[in-house]
Amino acid sequence: MLEDYRNHTKLKKIKIVLFETSHSGNIGAIARAMKNMGLSQLVLVNPKEFPSQMASARASGAADVLDDAIVLDSLEDALKDCNLVIGASARLRRVSWPQLDVRETAQKIMATTENADAQVAILFGREDSGLSNVEMDHCHYLANIPTNPVYSSLNIAAAVQVFAYECLMATDIVVKNKTTQLGYKEQLASGKQLEGFYEHLYQMLQDIEFLDPAKNALFMRRMRRMFNRTQLDVKEIDILRGILTASQRQAKQLKVLKE
Amino acid sequence: MLEDYRNHTKLKKIKIVLFETSHSGNIGAIARAMKNMGLSQLVLVNPKEFPSQMASARASGAADVLDDAIVLDSLEDALKDCNLVIGASARLRRVSWPQLDVRETAQKIMATTENADAQVAILFGREDSGLSNVEMDHCHYLANIPTNPVYSSLNIAAAVQVFAYECLMATDIVVKNKTTQLGYKEQLASGKQLEGFYEHLYQMLQDIEFLDPAKNALFMRRMRRMFNRTQLDVKEIDILRGILTASQRQAKQLKVLKE
Known part of the structure; x- marks a missing residue:
């Protein structure tokens, strides 16, 4: 049917x-x-x-x-x-x-x-x-x-x-069909998962000393607008957070070595 | 008119x-x-x-x-x-x-x-x-x-x-109209600018020791699919490359300190 x-x-x-x-x-x-x-x-x-x-x-x-x-x-x-x-x-x-x-x-x-x-x-x-x-x-x-x-x-x-x-x-229908065709079965990320990613990104940007605190709010709004447009799936969130974690690991090592 | x-x-x-x-x-x-x-x-x-x-x-x-x-x-x-x-x-x-x-x-x-x-x-x-x-x-x-x-x-x-x-x-018409309304005037990134970004991302992922060389091609294809969907504008490419550069800077410092 x-x-x-x-x-x-x-x-x-x-x-x-x-x-x-x-x-x-x-x-x-x-x-x-x-x-x-x-x-x-x-x-x-x-x-x-x-x-x-x-x-x-x-x-x-x-x-x-x-x-x-x-x-x-x-x-x-x-x-x-x-x-x-x-x-x-x-x-x-x-x-x-x-x-x-x-x-x-x-x-x-x-x-x-x-x-x-x-x-x-x-x-x-x-x-x-x-x-x-x-x-x-x-x-x-x-x-x-x-x-x-x-x-x-x-x-x-x-x-x-x-x-x-x-x-x-x-x-979610079209995205699901497409990911099934490609051999993936990822679901679109939920609002909570997206918030977790933005929080992680915000932390990482500070750890790598990229973010100017005075411009934080505006900058993060811009990041949100960009990634919201993408409609990230669950797997993509995992991958992106994996990259953030790898960067943070180096930042931490660097901090220890400098002290 | x-x-x-x-x-x-x-x-x-x-x-x-x-x-x-x-x-x-x-x-x-x-x-x-x-x-x-x-x-x-x-x-x-x-x-x-x-x-x-x-x-x-x-x-x-x-x-x-x-x-x-x-x-x-x-x-x-x-x-x-x-x-x-x-x-x-x-x-x-x-x-x-x-x-x-x-x-x-x-x-x-x-x-x-x-x-x-x-x-x-x-x-x-x-x-x-x-x-x-x-x-x-x-x-x-x-x-x-x-x-x-x-x-x-x-x-x-x-x-x-x-x-x-x-x-x-x-x-670019609709994006331009919208960004003009929002007070931005960014243009969509060209194919060449996107390629520059992907090349930079690829390099950075190696510098932070994230990328498993055996899985490079598949991984980068996934990144492309994700970012192509976003339709990045010129300013967003600048921002993302700024983040990549900040990560690479730390990776380089870490490498020097470790040697």
């Missing part, structure tokens, strides 16, 4: 909320994009036409996502059970909302869905006008897909595809 | 080749996805219907990509100027082609397009049956988008969207 990623403990906590979508073909294409990437919860707020033949045609093998879709007439109802609401929008220069790109958004969602009873929504506005300020008021973050400045408006189904893809890529 | 990423020195070397596409609506949606992400070269090999009203409708503001599209009747002609041909396909378990996921593919493309006169193609097969072995014979790599095993077939325009998105994300 093939695995269905829609049962993944994190992916199943993500719902796609479509606000006043006007083209039912888009709703079908979105259902397909969701199922392709392991998302299952679709909520439609005041769709212009649903159910519809066009939606079913474009959904192709994802009719079940359409069948399970919930249709509501208020955005409040769609979002009331959510701990994290992400508003998909073009990058806005003048608003005070915290803004993320879609890759950062997926990281944020993965952190939130660690929590057993978390529920996350990604909210998409109307095809022609996006989200209004009133709708943005429901959002904790605005999220954008980097685009070509001369032509930045994605089709809504294409936008959902990219969001859903980044969510899948941010899970 | 807004910048047009289609003039980006790397993005403009990438062409999307569609082989025997049957739904002209998909061709339009692909043109839109390409322009959104800064790609401009579209080549159609034996499309069922082109030009077409449906393609133009779905292209929305990307009619210019359709206007500039080249229509050919042989795949050989479409690929003959290419140094790197990527075949988009579902993940195949039984073929001997080297296989990458779409994110790794974008990295590969960015490395190839360092070269001034490089030309890269990403080849997409028919909507219903993908690429045959004959078409795969033209490909240097097969590339797949990670998907839900129970429903792994993406719409072709959705697939092009994800490939084009990963290409844009792999350029």
